[in-house]
Amino acid sequence: MVRTVNIEPFTKEQEFLATPALTKEELTNAFEECLKQVNLNMEYFKDRFPYSCTKGLKYPIIDNIEWTDGFWTGMLWLAYEYTNDKKYKELADRNIESFLHRVENRIELDHHDLGFLYSLSCVSGYKLTKNEHAKKAALLAADKLMERWQEKGQFLQAWGPKDSPEHYRFIIDCMLNIPLLYWASEVTGDNHYADAATKHFTTSCKYVIRDDASAYHTFYMDPVTGGPSHGATRQGYSDDSSWARGQAWGIYGIPLNIRYTKNTEYVDLYKGMANYFLNRLPEDNICYWDLIFTDDPEQSRDSSAAAIAVCGMLEMDQWLKEEDPSKKVYQKACDNITRSLIQNYTNNDHKPGDPILYHGVYSWHSGKGVDEGNIWGDYYYMEALMRQIKQWDPYW
Template identity: 45%
Template sequence: MYNAALRHVAERTARNVELFRDQFPHIGENSSYRLFPNTTWTNGFWTGLLWLCHKYTGDRLFAEQAQRLLPSFEERLAAGTNIDHDVGFLFILSAKAQWLEQGDEGARALALRAADALADRWRPEGGYIQAWGDKQDAVNGGRIIMDCLLNLPLLYWAAEETGDTRYSAIAEKHAEKSRRFLIRGDDSSYHTFLFDPATGYPIGGTTHQGLHNGSTWSRGQSWGVYGFALSYRYTKQAPFLDTAIRMANHFIGQLPEDGVAYWDFSADHGSEVPRDSSATAICLCGLLEIMEHLDEQSEDYRLLSDAAARMMGALVRISTMHEPEAQGLLKHGAYHVGANNVPDGYLIFGDYYYAEALMRFGRMSGSYW
């Protein structure tokens, strides 16, 4: 099953290279992706998918296309176009991946400059990385966001590459701040949390894409599962792994029978309620990361392994393997349900994490984080 699914990923992605050319897929419906220049937060997932396909097939088509797109990332960083906490999503899966796959020194240097841009968002007054806006932003000056946890590996890696522990210190402190304030007592989570920008005093948890401030947006929960697991990979701080496991168990406990998460765990359940396959795919990658750090004989490993197999099977079943006209790989992604912005369609990050999970299930290294 997994080999057939991976072949579908590679074949569909090869066709999309010819269709997309110098544009980037972002979100889409009705068999097609919406294409953008290198301006959105998701652009790195396309290059990451290209590198995964190159790793799987050895076909130079994928590497050449990823390399062809890298100058647009360099131009974007130089211009400061939409550079915020998502800089890790952009440059881990483009510049860092190219360095890892090709030993390209220019790509390494670009990834390190991107790490500087992320470190520049550190706010010592509050001890966190600011998610959006500039430091003077009246609304967002004190905001952290769960998604940022998947960007921290850029800082951990930069510390390893340069020997400058400032990068890893920022990442670890931000992860701990997120652990303390984004995770609730029942292991559910806030999407974002606000602090007083001047003093760092905590104000309260909020949401940007969830149902309401007190709900649990499933994709936010999945960012936490994978993000804390990755912080454990780099720091070996036990609370990060424990938090990842507890969040994973909460996510698994909220899954419907078919294994594809509802877009928000507090949303009404039923056939008309949007699902979010990307949340399931991200969480699945998180489970696979956690399992690498557990004793295979442990109860935690057994429970997570069973859930991972169930979730992988669910994603393969809702893939577009038997829909030859579809540009996306994975159906039923929910981008922003509250804004009615692709509540049921394709998401390039869902496609990426689906491919990463398949690579890991196939015992091939599939992580650039």
């Protein structure tokens, strides 16, 4: 049984409903600007990868070792789908060989972010081109992710040794990793991947989302009983605030799981999370890095969280009934937020190594990537545009 959370009434309903619909010209012009930066960055990164976030608004170049490297390859696949230009496919295919090497040699994969890495690089490559190396790499990644399964608590452990009590925890981000497991079940016919994904999703919805529909970043389970212990944060402002990107992971993670399970009992949980997010947006409707802030010029926005939330609302649209009055509000909120990103947060003065989307936050507490570009923000912004330009089959 799905737990009940508070669904706040919309506070910006009339503002969103008054938003003019995005035009095809706005969307295609925005995507063309993305392609200009992707083209420059292909020459800049070559066969290597961007660091997770910019430093001084320029991406350092790294090997395929970070949890974020799949986002760059995902951007190449989006560019290929939009243009059908083989230059994007050729570089993405070379990236796939790098991802296959990484998983075969288990390079920097002792964490749960296998979905971020392999859904966008290899599941996408297999879906689009039937690249067998992509399929092999993605299935090996699914097997690696399954090594993090904790049967007692029914969740995929985020980080750390499995026998370490202080690491007996999961985070809301993992809702975007488990689609890799659903896909693995679909292509192999082996349901143990999907069973783990469904159980992890159920555990997440039960514990990481609070009664007011805000989200913890991290939830600790009791390593002795496997039951719930407590929520905390490693990213948000405080243990009891709502980190904006975490809230957005929930807004997107719920409909992605519904896509595979067809279990629409989670629609109200989604509405609670989406309304909580939308009700705490500042004047230009691009969230601060934590939703505890709604009007504080001393704090940084997180444009990446805004782009993720738009992707989630667009994915959820198919599961909302036409007569549901909230459906139109979410649609128009997507128009409003996307237009704000296009007009106020994107880079139109392209240089090699630049981000597409400005004003993101990686980790406020560590000071890493604060008011910088980040590669997942670039990816989700492109995905949000693609979803509104055409009928799009998700890579997730």
